[in-house]
Amino acid sequence: MSIRYLINARLVTLAGGEGPLRGSDMQDLGVIERGWVRIDGSTIAEVGEGIPDELEEGTVLDLGGRLVLPAWVDCHTHACWAGSRLDEFEAGLRGVEYLEILKQGGGIMSTVRAVREATDEQLAEMLNARLGRMVTFGTTAMEVKTGYGLSTPDELKMLRAIHAASRSQDVMILGTFLGAHAKDPDVPDYVDRTIQETLPAVVEEFPGICCDAYCEEGAWSVEETTRLFSAAMELGCPIRVHTDQFNSLGMTRRAVEMGARSVDHLEAITPEDITLLGDSSTIGVILPASGFSLDQRYAPGRELIDAGAAIAIATNYNPGSAPSPSMPMTISLACRRAGLLPSEAITAATRNAASVLGIESSHGRIEAGLQADMQIFDCHDERELGWSFGNPPPPLIICRGEVIQFLGDAELDGQEDSE
Numbered sequence: 001m002s003i004r005y006l007i008n009a010r011l012v013t014l015a016g017g018e019g020p021l022r023g024s025d026m027q028d029l030g031v032i033e034r035g036w037v038r039i040d041g042s043t044i045a046e047v048g049e050g051i052p053d054e055l056e057e058g059t060v061l062d063l064g065g066r067l068v069l070p071a072w073v074d075c076h077t078h079a080c081w082a083g084s085r086l087d088e089f090e091a092g093l094r095g096v097e098y099l100e101i102l103k104q105g106g107g108i109m110s111t112v113r114a115v116r117e118a119t120d121e122q123l124a125e126m127l128n129a130r131l132g133r134m135v136t137f138g139t140t141a142m143e144v145k146t147g148y149g150l151s152t153p154d155e156l157k158m159l160r161a162i163h164a165a166s167r168s169q170d171v172m173i174l175g176t177f178l179g180a181h182a183k184d185p186d187v188p189d190y191v192d193r194t195i196q197e198t199l200p201a202v203v204e205e206f207p208g209i210c211c212d213a214y215c216e217e218g219a220w221s222v223e224e225t226t227r228l229f230s231a232a233m234e235l236g237c238p239i240r241v242h243t244d245q246f247n248s249l250g251m252t253r254r255a256v257e258m259g260a261r262s263v264d265h266l267e268a269i270t271p272e273d274i275t276l277l278g279d280s281s282t283i284g285v286i287l288p289a290s291g292f293s294l295d296q297r298y299a300p301g302r303e304l305i306d307a308g309a310a311i312a313i314a315t316n317y318n319p320g321s322a323p324s325p326s327m328p329m330t331i332s333l334a335c336r337r338a339g340l341l342p343s344e345a346i347t348a349a350t351r352n353a354a355s356v357l358g359i360e361s362s363h364g365r366i367e368a369g370l371q372a373d374m375q376i377f378d379c380h381d382e383r384e385l386g387w388s389f390g391n392p393p394p395p396l397i398i399c400r401g402e403v404i405q406f407l408g409d410a411e412l413d414g415q416e417d418s419e
Contacts, residue, residue: 001403003039004058006374009068011035012382013047014347015367020283020355022310026344029382030365037068039372042400046368061396065380069346071140071373071397072327073353073364076264076285076314078178079130079144080123080158080165083114085319108148108182111319115148115158123161124168131169133325134317138375140399141172141354141363143314145212147181150190152198155179159206170399174357176240177202180213180220180228191224195231203235210261214242215251222251229258238358244268245290256280262312262356266299267291274300278307283356286348287316288333289324302339312352313338313345328385328393335386342386372401 013030014021021028038046038056046052088106092098101107115123127144134142144162149155159175166173179198183190202209211232213225220228229239238261243251245265252263252273263277264285277284286299304311313334316322324330331345340348354364362371376396377385397405 001406002059002401003061003372003398003403005036005038005052005055005060006068006376007036007051007060007062008065009035009037009063009376010065010380010382011037011047011366012067012069012346013366014070014351015047015365019360020310020312020352021347023278023305023308026305026311026347026352027341029343029346031382034065035068037366037374039401042372044366044368044370044372047366063376067377067379067382068366069375069377069382070350070364070366071375071399072138072349073357073359074134074139074142074314074317074327075262075312075353075356076287076316077134077142077144078147078316078318079134079142079325080127080146080162081111081115081148081319082118082123082126083111083319085110088320108320109185111148112150112182112184116151116154120157120160120164123158124164127161127165128168130317130325131165131171131173134315134327135171135397136393136405137326137328138394138397139171139325139327140373140397141174141357141359143174143176143357145176145178145181147178147212147214150179150182150184152201155198155202156205159202159209163206170402170404172359172363174210174359175206176210176212177206177237178212178214180225182214182219191220191227195228199228199231200235203237208236210240211237212240212242215249216242216245217247217249222249222254225251226254226258229260233258240264240356244273248273252277256282261358264314265290266304267297269300269304274303274307274309277304278309283310283312283352285312285314285356286334286338287314287322288337289322289330290316291337292333293323294321298337300339301334305340305344310352310355311340311344311348312356313340313348314353328391329389331385332387332389340386342383345386346382372398374398
């Protein structure tokens with residue numbers, strides 16, 4: 001069903017200005033208490049306060065003061081995978097240490113083996129199912145990383161599956177090259193091979209793709225990551241990095257100096273790097289579902305925002321440390337465990353997340369000229385989104401001006417066709 005007007009809504013627009021919001025500005029949601037939106041095809045044509053002077057022909061939803069937000073933007077996921085990590089999950093509950101699981105061939109390499117055995121079509125089918133779950137929770141733009149192939153043909157296989165999924169979905173899906181997710185223990189020259197062989201092959205088929213790396217003890221070092229990023233930037237790729245998850249190795253500073261779009265995780269970020277990030281254009285992406293799942297360690301979101309940083313949040317949806325597609329749960333965790341206010345968490349999950357992905361001109365705000373991706377909640381105060389958890393998904397989701405989710409028990413007054 002195409003929607004022409006949303007009227008009588010509490011609009012959280014996040015409109016105005018350019019780029020991500022940072023520091024105290026992250027609390028400015030651009031709320032219109034009694035607002036309306038006119039949609040022209042797939043685009044937001046006009047946003048106003050009160051009642052439109054004239055209603056053009058089309059479907060009108062009178063929302064009775066209900067809450068309308070931009071659809072979520074999930075800027076950090078590993079949603080393309082094969083296989084299962086359920087045995088490892090249960091082993092961990094029985095007290096088996098993670099290092100022992102790794103020695104037994106578990107962890108990331110078990111997923112790598114499963115991805116290598118899967119076909120492009122199988123990967124795309126599994127990814128599509130997970131994307132559907134993400135959409136159910138209100139996400140209409142998402143990033144999906146590689147990193148479970150760890151070889152040139154298998155990293156390309158993952159990217160082709162991501163590309164195939166993007167062609168079959170109405171939502172926006174952006175692939176990221178994460179060949180530096182780990183090191184294949186069976187390939188002694190894995191770092192050189194990734195930089196000299198895999199990266200050029202990926203860029204040839206997917207020019208301009210974002211390049212990511214996991215910089216941590218036992219994974220890629222600061223020097224190795226810097227080499228990869230230097231090569232990627234020469235090939236025209238923007239860069240992002242997983243950094244400071246368990247140890248602060250100096251990669252956050254290096255990434256800021258190199259102009260990275262984002263630094264992600266940040267559970268172990270130092271006070272000095274918090275200040276540095278607050279003075280930079282790099283966005284900090286916090287992933288509270290990982291701390292909830294792994295070790296109850298969370299990025300210092302409050303300190304980062306108070307230092308003036310621009311912060312985004314994401315699910316980190318993956319089979320090992322964050323098996324959740326839910327942005328609402330992520331928002332609740334960001335408030336309860338990383339110190340964000342609900343307004344800041346909403347900004348982090350919409351406008352700022354869109355800036356991480358370079359899609360701020362089309363997503364993350366309710367503003368004329370942007371894509372008509374919105375979600376309607378059966379409540380009247382956006383603070384409920386940080387306060388509550390475990391609630392049903394939003395009853396109504398609009399993507400490109402079309403209703404893609406309307407739950408059977410949703411009661412939205414005033415649905416009518418204007419003539």
